[in-house]
Amino acid sequence: MSGHVKPNPKTTGGSKMPTHTSSFITLPQAIGQTPLLLIKSLSHLLKQNIYLKAEFLNPGGSVKDRAALSMIQSAFDQGQIKSHISTLYEGTAGNTGIGLAMLAAHYHLGCHIFMPNNQSQEKIDLIRAYGAEVTLVPPTGFSDPNHFYHQAKNKASQDSNGYWVNQFENPNNYLAHYNTTGPEIYSQCPLIDVFACSAGTGGTIGGVSSFLKGVSLSQSQSQNSQMSPLHINHNPPSQLPSNQIKCYLIDPYGSGLYSWYHNQEFKSSGSSVTEGIGIMRLTENFKQAKLDGAIQVTDTETFSMLEFLAHNEGLFVGPSAALNLFGLSKLAIADEQKNKSYVTIGCDLGTRYQSKLFSQSWLEKNNLNNLPPLSKLLGLF
Numbered sequence: 063m064s065g066h067v068k069p070n071p072k073t074t075g076g077s078k079m080p081t082h083t084s085s086f087i088t089l090p091q092a093i094g095q096t097p098l099l100l101i102k103s104l105s106h107l108l109k110q111n112i113y114l115k116a117e118f119l120n121p122g123g124s125v126k127d128r129a130a131l132s133m134i135q136s137a138f139d140q141g142q143i144k145s146h147i148s149t150l151y152e153g154t155a156g157n158t159g160i161g162l163a164m165l166a167a168h169y170h171l172g173c174h175i176f177m178p179n180n181q182s183q184e185k186i187d188l189i190r191a192y193g194a195e196v197t198l199v200p201p202t203g204f205s206d207p208n209h210f211y212h213q214a215k216n217k218a219s220q221d222s223n224g225y226w227v228n229q230f231e232n233p234n235n236y237l238a239h240y241n242t243t244g245p246e247i248y249s250q251c252p253l254i255d256v257f258a259c260s261a262g263t264g265g266t267i268g269g270v271s272s273f274l275k276g277v278s279l280s281q282s283q284s285q286n287s288q289m290s291p292l293h294i295n296h297n298p299p300s301q302l303p304s305n306q307i308k309c310y311l312i313d314p315y316g317s318g319l320y321s322w323y324h325n326q327e328f329k330s331s332g333s334s335v336t337e338g339i340g341i342m343r344l345t346e347n348f349k350q351a352k353l354d355g356a357i358q359v360t361d362t363e364t365f366s367m368l369e370f371l372a373h374n375e376g377l378f379v380g381p382s383a384a385l386n387l388f389g390l391s392k393l394a395i396a397d398e399q400k401n402k403s404y405v406t407i408g409c410d411l412g413t414r415y416q417s418k419l420f421s422q423s424w425l426e427k428n429n430l431n432n433l434p435p436l437s438k439l440l441g442l443f
Contacts, residue, residue, distance in 0.1 A: 077164060086283055089168050090135075093120050093127045094096025094242045098250040098262040098405070103374040103385065105408035107442065110394040110401065114387065114408040115243070115253060118379070123188075125243075129265050130161030132238035133227050134169065143225045146171040151218035152176070152227040153210035155262065155394065157183030157410060163194035174217065176210040181337055194215045198442050215257060230263045236347040243335060247381040247405055255402040258310035258357075258393055259386050260339040261319055264348025271309035275348040275352040312389030312406075314364070318342040320363055323356035335360050335428050337383045337415070365387045370421075370436040378412040389441055 063420045065336040094244065096116045117125035123328040134150070137143040137318065143150070149172030150162055159175035173194035177186065178201040189196050197217075202209050216227035229235050248254065257274055261267045266434045313320040315332030317340025323327050328342050341348075363382075368384035379387075386394035386406040394404050437443045 070085060079316050082205045083267070089121055090165065091130055093122075093131050095246060096120060098247065099377075099408070101371070101375055101377075101387065103199065103370070104391060108391055108394045108438065108440075110397070111403045112387070112390060113248065113403065113405045114377075114383070115380075116408050117249060118159075118383070118408050118411045121205055122157075122164045122242060123159040124160065125266055126157035126335065126408055126409075127161040127164070128238040128242060129229060129235040129263075130158055130165055131234050132209055132234040133163050133229065134162070134171075134232040136232075137225055138169075143171060148172065148223050148225050149218075149221055150227055151214045151221070151224050152229060153212075153214035154229065156181050156189070156226050157338055158227075158229050159189050159194070159196075160192075162186060162406075163189045165191035166194060167192045172223075174301065176214040176217070178210055180438045181424075183417050184414050185337075188236045201421055229265070231346045231394035233346060235263055236268035236350045239266050240273050241269075241385075242348075243407075244270040244273025248274065249406055251403055252305055253403050254405055256308045256310065256390070256393055256397075256404045257406070258390050258404070259310050259407045260312045260314065260336075260382055260389070260409075261308060261338045261351070261373075262341060264341075264345045264351060267309070267311060267353075268350035268402075270407075271352045274309060277307065280407075308354045309352055310389070310393060311351070312386055313351055313356060314340045314385060316340055319348070320356045320358050332360070334364075335418075335430075336361070336385060338409075339385070357389055357392060358387045359385045359392075361428065362433060365425075365430045366433045366436045366439050367391070370410070370435060379408055380410040380412050382409040383407065383411075388439075395440060396443070 096119050099114045099116050101112045150166050152159060152162055153176040159177060163173045166318050170208040175189050175194055176197045176199060179198040180201050183244065184198055199208060199210050199213055207251055215226050218224035228320035257270060259267050311319055311323060314334035314336045316330050316334045318330045319341060322344065325393060330407050331341060334340060356393035364385040368379060368381060388424055390404050390406045411421055
């Protein structure tokens with residue numbers, strides 16, 4: 063295909079995804095509208111309705127496809143990038159890089175991804191498979207100029223046709239979830255009681271919680287309203303209702319967001335082998351989050367959930383999705399009222415990490431072999 067390939071003109075970085083009006087769709091239109099899965103094994107065990115938003119069914123295999131599309135579309139709309147000319151630069155733990163590389167190939171853009179060298183080989187290989195360049199750097203603290211974030215920014219500044227995507231601070235990240243993921247969840251589960259998930263950039267939890275809290279506020283102001291969520295005023299409320307949809311952060315150890323929520327300071331304890339979640343600074347996207355609480359989950363709890371789901375649900379999720387479901391389960395157990403609806407995000411699948419998850423030596427090295435039963439970790443037996 064030749065010429066300037068531009069996104070659907072009706073779609074901007076902060077608007078709804080394209081609607082499916084014909085018998086065929088393009089790759090960007092396949093992003094979103096993922097199913098909401100009832101996790102029967104957990105629902106039965108916890109006496110609650112446990113749902114997982116199957117974001118691993120996006121064409122790039124993760125929830126990050128939404129943000130990647132939103133940020134690229136906004137850049138096209140603002141004339142910041144052009145097909146066959148521009149190159150995208152971004153620092154990422156992997157999934158955003160995969161989404162960007164996939165869409166860069168679709169829109170005929172260059173793509174250069176900077177990643178920590180301790181991320182899964184599967185993610186690195188997939189980014190390269192889309193034709194993108196990958197630069198691996200040693201993991202460092204954010205203040206180090208060699209951090210992958212700074213290296214991507216600096217490289218983009220040296221390229222006259224370069225565009226730094228800046229997923230951590232780009233508002234089109236959280237807007238992707240405010241305008242698509244949140245409304246989808248509410249449409250699929252209008253009786254939702256609790257939403258909870260982890261955060262990396264903060265885009266998913268920022269956008270979804272802001273939307274759901276807006277729904278809660280409109281319900282509290284007009285209990286008889288039957289409006290579609292897509293017609294609700296999309297302005298995050300300044301005052302949150304106390305008796306409607308609750309939203310929680312689920313944080314791995316080694317991240318500082320749990321401490322920031324409770325004490326307004328970034329402190330961390332322990333560490334985690336999870337990838338792409340947890341952070342030690344406050345991003346513009348996370349600032350959009352409307353939260354009722356925050357909890358922590360250990361790697362042992364995460365990997366016990368991962369194993370439980372594979373054996374009892376036939377669902378082999380990635381560590382971040384397993385962490386989300388364990389945290390959601392803790393919240394569900396603590397609720398004395400049963401048969402409520404709890405929703406979280408299925409970020410990606412375990413196949414994206416199989417070189418680690420199927421490695422007995424890696425599991426032993428990280429004390430993740432011979433895991434306790436999930437029911438024991440949840441305190442059920």
